[in-house]
Amino acid sequence: MDSDCAPDTPFGYDAFRRHCMSHTVLEMLASKWVYLVVGALKPGRRRYGELQRKVEGITPKMLTQTLRVLERDGLVRREIFPVIPPRVEYELTDLGRNLADLLNQIRVWSEQHAPDIRDARARSLEGELTG
Amino acid sequence: MDSDCAPDTPFGYDAFRRHCMSHTVLEMLASKWVYLVVGALKPGRRRYGELQRKVEGITPKMLTQTLRVLERDGLVRREIFPVIPPRVEYELTDLGRNLADLLNQIRVWSEQHAPDIRDARARSLEGELTG
DNA sequence: CCGTATCCGGATGGATACTG
DNA sequence: CAGTATCCATCCGGATACGG
Numbered sequence: 001m002d003s004d005c006a007p008d009t010p011f012g013y014d015a016f017r018r019h020c021m022s023h024t025v026l027e028m029l030a031s032k033w034v035y036l037v038v039g040a041l042k043p044g045r046r047r048y049g050e051l052q053r054k055v056e057g058i059t060p061k062m063l064t065q066t067l068r069v070l071e072r073d074g075l076v077r078r079e080i081f082p083v084i085p086p087r088v089e090y091e092l093t094d095l096g097r098n099l100a101d102l103l104n105q106i107r108v109w110s111e112q113h114a115p116d117i118r119d120a121r122a123r124s125l126e127g128e129l130t131g
Numbered sequence: 132m133d134s135d136c137a138p139d140t141p142f143g144y145d146a147f148r149r150h151c152m153s154h155t156v157l158e159m160l161a162s163k164w165v166y167l168v169v170g171a172l173k174p175g176r177r178r179y180g181e182l183q184r185k186v187e188g189i190t191p192k193m194l195t196q197t198l199r200v201l202e203r204d205g206l207v208r209r210e211i212f213p214v215i216p217p218r219v220e221y222e223l224t225d226l227g228r229n230l231a232d233l234l235n236q237i238r239v240w241s242e243q244h245a246p247d248i249r250d251a252r253a254r255s256l257e258g259e260l261t262g
Numbered sequence: 263c264c265g266t267a268t269c270c271g272g273a274t275g276g277a278t279a280c281t282g
Numbered sequence: 283c284a285g286t287a288t289c290c291a292t293c294c295g296g297a298t299a300c301g302g
Contacts, residue, residue, distance in 0.1 A: 013242040016167060018188040021245035022238075023163075028248075029237060030163040032154075033295095036147060048264055057149040059296060064265065074251025085263040086302085095247055102240055105233050106160060107153075111144040114152035116226055117159075120205025164275095179284050190276060191285060216283045217282085 028073060033058060033066040035103050038092070041076065042100040045091040075099060159204060164189060164197045166234050169223070172207065173231040176222040206230060 005013050005020040013022040028034065033055070040046060040054040052063055067090060070076035075096035081087040092100055136144050136151040144153040159165065164186070171177060171185040183194055198221060201207035206227035212218040223231055 013245050015238050015241055016171070016185060016187055021249050022242040025241035025245055025248055026166055026238065027163050029241065030161050030166060032158050032161040035157055035161060040147070052264095054147060056147055057296095059298095060265065061267095061297095062295065065295090072252055072255040073248045074254075080264095086265080088264060095244065095251075098244075099240065102233075102236050106237070107146050107157065109230065109233055110146055110156035110160065111153040113226065113229075114144050114156055117156055117204045118152050120226075121203060123205075124203040183284095188276095190278095192277095192287095193275065195285065196275090211284095215282090217285080219284060 025073075028069060029099075029103075031066070033062055034070065035107060037063070037066050037070065038075070038096065038100050038103050039107055041090060041092050041096070042104060045089050048088050048090070051090065070096070156204075159200060160230075160234075162197070164193055165201065166238060168194070168197050168201065169206070169227065169231050169234050170238055172221060172223050172227070173235060176220050179219050179221070182221065201227070 005017055005022075014020050015022040015026050017023060036055045036058070037051060040051050046054070048063070051067075052058060052060070055063070058066075067076060067078070071078050074093055076090055077093050079089045079091075081089070136148055136153075144151050146153040146157050148154060167186045167189070168182060171182050177185070179194070182198075183189060183191070186194070189197075198207060198209070202209050205224055208222055208224050210220045210222075212220070
């Protein structure tokens with residue numbers, strides 16, 4: 001029941017309140033691997049190994065785990081080809097593509113403003129030392 | 132040095148590669164508390180206690196820690212009033228407001244599509260049991 | 263090739279108590 | 283009021299080895 005989730009807000013959900021569905025959605029999204037895997041799938045259907053190579057540093061464990069969560073939440077579709085050697089492909093659903101556009105903006109933002117933030121961190125650091 | 136950060140991509144940064152600045156920015160953003168605190172600050176300047184009440188379930192520890200990170204990265208400005216009882220206010224910087232617009236879209240999306248995801252999870256669950 | 267299984271250290275974050 | 287300090291369970295996530 002979400003009746004205690006601020007019914008006066010749009011869609012009857014309020015991410016600021018724990019136990020609201022939208023809050024748990026936010027928790028799911030709050031993962032760098034989700035960002036990157038969704039980003040890697042945005043251009044189109046990809047195989048497991050392609051994803052692993054695209055998302056540098058992700059371990060099989062985290063890649064599989066992330067893909068499973070995305071599949072469970074209806075953002076990614078998984079297709080298995082019964083061939084040898086095995087071939088498994090992943091692609092975004094409509095819902096997933098919808099989200100990917102938003103996440104992509106965040107990724108672009110983080111690339112655009114990386115210098116600003118690097119400077120801010122540097123200033124913060126020297127403030128600690130001298131001030 | 133970011134010379135190994137895909138110089139052919141815009142801004143010379145590539146979030147898909149570890150050790151790239153934009154990757155660490157993504158890591159910072161990948162936190163539900165960052166989402167919520169930035170969202171709570173979006174309407175305007177807020178006191179510590181106001182934030183704590185707005186973001187349901189956040190502990191003093193996590194609130195302080197989150198605010199410090201946001202301050203360090205130049206997204207939030209902190210102002211202390213030397214009065215008794217203490218009064219401390221937080222507000223978004225220009226950079227922070229810029230980001231807040233994006234994060235807000237994610238929050239809205241998570242509220243809009245919460246039902247879809249709830250259904251997807253339910254379907255995934257019954258698939259496990261029966262299939 | 264596409265995963266699963268296992269181990270394990272360190273970080274995360276919750277609860278609680280306390281202070282200027 | 284606005285934090286800090288401390289304890290502690292949990293989980294996250296990395297490395298590695300192995301399996302269908």
